[in-house]
Amino acid sequence: MKITELLTKETILLSVGGTKKVDAIDSLVGILYEAGKIDSKEAFKEAILKREAQSTTGVGDGIAIPHAKTKSVKQPAIAFGKSEAGVDFESLDGQLAHLFFMIAAPEGANNTHLEALARLSGMLMRPEVREKLMAASSKEEVLEVINAYDQDDEEEQAAESTGAAGERPFVVAVTACPTGIAHTYMAADALKAKASELGVDIKVETNGSGGAKNVLTADDIRKATAVIVAADTKVEMERFSGKPLIQAAVAEGIRKPKELIERAVKKDAPIYKGSGVSASGAGGRDYKPKSIGATIYKHLMNGVSNMLPFVVGGGILIALSFLFGYNAFDPNDPSFHPIAKALMDIGGGGGAFSLLVPILVGFIAMSIADRPGFAPGAVAGVLANVGGAGFLGGLVAGFLAGYIVIGLKKLFATLPRSLEGVKTILLYPLFGIGLTGFLMIYLVNKPVGALNQGITEWLSGIGTGNAVLLGVVVGLMMAFDMGGPVNKAAYLFGTGLITNGVYEPMAAIMAAGMVPPLGIAIATTLFKNKFTTEERDAGKANYIMGLSFITEGAIPFAAADPLRVIPSIMAGAAVAGALSMAFHIGLRAPHGGIFVTPLVEGNWVLYLFAIIAGALVTAVLLGVLKKRVVE
DSSP: OOGGGTSOGGGEESOOOOSBHHHHHHHHHHHHHHTTSBSOHHHHHHHHHHHHHHSOOEEETTEEOOEEEOTTBSSOEEEEEEEEEEEBOOOTTSOOEEEEEEEEEOTTOOHHHHHHHHHHHHHTTSHHHHHHHHHOOSHHHHHHHHHHHOOOHHHHHHHSOOSOOTTSOEEEEEEEOSSSSSHHHHHHHHHHHHHHHHTOEEEEEEEETTEEESOOOHHHHHHOSOEEEEESSOOOOGGGTTSBEEEEOHHHHHHOHHHHHHHHHTTOSOBOOOTTOOOOSTTOOOOOOOOHHHHHHHHHHHHHHHHHHHHHHHHHHHHHHGGGOTTTTOTTSTTOOHHHHHHHHHHSTTTGGGGHHHHHHHHHHHHHHOGGGHHHHHHHHHHHHHTTOHHHHHHHHHHHHHHHHHHHHHHGGGSOGGGHHHIIIIIHHHHHHHHHHHHIIIIIHHHHHHHHHHHHHHHHHOOHHHHHHHHHHHHHHHHHSSSSHHHHHHHHHHHHHHHTTOOHHHHHHHHHHHHHHHHHHHHHHHOGGGSOHHHHHHHHHHHHHHHTTOGGGGHHHHHHSHHHHHHHHHHHHHHHHHHHHHTTOBOSOSSOGGGGGGGSBSOHHHHHHHHHHHHHHHHHHHHHHSOOOOO
């Protein structure tokens, strides 16, 4: 698609009135509305101002590119405006803006439109384009300038840097902005232009609205001197483990490409330490693809991290409803209170908790298959809930939906490029939701639902002896790697059971997770001669981290003396977990530490006793096992 299919005579304004940002925005919104491109001036302006609130779109060099992606846009369009006097657009370089391109993208904008918008952003980085646009005296001249510099897709791809050549330095970069329309591509073009000027080979991955383009391969990353991430939104970082990495705002990619590239060539950046990979040497380690286990763990944690706000918020609201009485939310109970019912409705099965499994599944699938995976995953999560498969069914559904969409991407890869937008809007949702749904209904829900029900009934009916044993096991897991995969597995187990109405394991897990930092803090207070001055100072901070359920506070101590510290904290955590289960304490809120203790189901004083007892066991063991320190 040519840019001039989006920018037409009807959306060109040769003289923008006013000297303030809002004046220019009002003028450009007005011509888009008059041209029939948007259905509501107020709604579109609100979206434009919301984007401006994130960071100014006055990118410097006299250019402003206000943009928004919203349902008030009837069809994708670009409005052009020019001001001889200049407008104060709060530009990154402090200069007045003279050239304005307002981009209007609908929520369902397809890749063809987005690629045209990306080309426009890159085109404006050229000084000669800006000069000719300023000199244009008619709408026709504006369109002629744009057409003259509008490369087609093949030319653009041929110009794309793909790897190191000869002995020249080679750098890789990723650019991304919240909307993925303009700044992403301007930063990429600025980096490529400056790299060419400096004699540096570069490959830039753009994470725009249409998904990641020019994606960096493992070989690219291995060969690179360093990595530049110029982004204001989430970027997959784990692949850069062991490489010198420069992190900057996307605006810095536009305004300071020379500085970023020169730092990258000199390796003037810290080594990025991803989970499970240690850095060594100036150049770091070669990037290695994740193992199957690590890949599954990454996808799973993406789902869990996005689900947790619903679990935490909903769980605490449910717990608060119980302050009015355990049945106060039931209109037929004598203790009924309308606030208790409201809290239960918001947090419980009709509110936050109804979204737990769909959100978990949707984001697992999205981690696997990018955005096209989210809808099939979310629907599969709903079907897992309705079909009784619950949390376990959701885990199966997430991976099922994600890899079905991956298969669809490969299947549809041979379709003509002109159908690229149809894939995202029609084919992936239709076949992804349909295939995943049929498999959930006819293959997954029944057996997994039976397994889910069996586990729930067993946990609900276990005797005290087995409950204590379960508390010991989850306690040991929570303290073993203090925030690592084993710790996260125990935590995931507890949060999953919450969705099934089993709350006691979660209480044991949180008690056990609080023990390592608390036990170390107490030990540094009681046995000062066993710790250095620095360790005693760090121990004070561990009181706060322990009370806040931040197990990771124990990691520096465990790293310095693992043979004594890890067994000590595991023993204390096992005691806390066992006592919590023995006292039949339940907890609906999977986080919050000491601050949610009064909301537990059962005797909260006994719950505190379990935590303190575990912490004291750890402290005493550390006092006995650690050697006296001579400073």
